[in-house]
Amino acid sequence: MERKPYFDRAKRVVVKVGSNVLTGENGLNHGLIASLSRQISKMADAGCEVLLVSSGAVAAGQKKMEITKRPENIPARQAVAAIGQSGLMLAYENAFASHNRKVAQILLTSDDLRLNRCRYLNARNTINTLLSWKVVPVINENDTVAVEEIRLGDNDNLSALITLMMDADILVNLTDIDGLYTANPRTVKTAERISLVQEITRRIERYAEGIPGTLGTGGMATKIKAAKKVTSGGIPMVIADGKLENVLLRLFSGEILGTFFMPAKSKLSSRKCWIGFALKPKGRLFVDKGAAAAIAEMGKSLLPGGIIRVEGQFSAGEPVEIIDPGGNRLATGLVNYSAGDIEKIMGLRSFSIKERLGRNPYDEVVHRNNMAVFGECGD
DSSP states (O other): OOSHHHHHHOSEEEEEEOHHHHEETTEEOHHHHHHHHHHHHHHHHTTOEEEEEEOOHHHHHHHHTTOOSOOSSHHHHHHHHHHHHHHHHHHHHHHHHTTTOOEEEEEEOHHHHHSOHHHHHHHHHHHHHHHHTTOEEEEEEOTTTOHHHHHTTHHHHHHHHHHHHTTOSEEEEEESSSSEESSOTTTOTTOOEEOEESSOOHHHHHHHHTOOOSSSSOHHHHHHHHHHHHHHTTOOEEEEETTSTTHHHHHHTTOOOSEEEOOOSSOOOHHHHIIIIISOOOOEEEEOHHHHHHHHHHOOOBOGGGEEEEESOOOTTOEEEEEOTTSOEEEEEEOSSOHHHHHHHTTSOGGGHHHHHSOOSOSOSBOGGGEEETTTTTO
16 A cells, blocks of 8 residues: 555644764764755645654763763663753754744653643643644653653653644654664664564564664664554554655655554553553453453443452542453453442442442443543554
8 A cells, every 4th residue: 555645734743853864972962953954944834734753861871961871760760861951942943943933842741740630631732732833843752750761761652642642634653764674783783674564463473572772761762653553543654764864855755664553443542542651551341252252342331240350459430451362462452440349339230339339320331432442442
């Protein structure tokens, strides 16, 4: 299938650029930043809204402090990120200013997008306002406070969440490798680049697991996870070499570069993407074969009769994972009952809820409208 129509139709684009692209032996690669700002400015002049998700703070701070090895303890990593972030934004501000464009710094943690729907929507409204003012948002993980995210190669995931949140038309992930290969091309000469991925299968995931990151912490595996998120939302993604001259302009002119991930045919709603990918589950519900089939194959809600075990402590309205009999994550959903109440009613028919709890506000433990099913998400 053709990838060019997706680029031709794109009016809102998220560009993620990794640490390995942005930094060199002497710190930030100012030539690369100048090139990115020029390309993004040209895209904006043509009527395209561009959001830039930028790594590089930790790597830039590490270079600035002449630290040759990535700090192992958390306070040192956070301090290095704080030192590098100011330099990173100054470089972007100067580069975009030469094209008469303003930038805005936005620092987020996963919790900013996971705590509640209101906070998620507030972030979206702020970014929409910046875009309406023709300002380029430069978004980064807040590494100075985000302990877990520093360890997990977070900006691949962050770029996916931003793409879904902002209803972007495409995610461009720029890294130091020109796409997904069948093996690590740095060490395996026979490795072949995969130009097009129709569906992210276990084989695709295994290819990615064999290609680690270098200066950054993401590697190819986190990029594939990001691709799974955005393609399930009906949005394509491309992984391309960020150091390739005019890579953005060449991609949007139709040149076949990198690895292109086709979007899923059935698109999850924005709200279900938020439930499935932005929220952090508070517990797990284990279901029997019948309930799993009803959810996966028949599009049904989760009723108490199909639940066989509850794990974790959570309140009504919080997100939980639904686990099938094989131990696989079937879905994520917002529960209508607390963990304690579910333990009391699991295995029962819905008409017995009132007899057991003294009330029956809902027949369903998780309603289908509040559930993201990962069969639908390509997981």
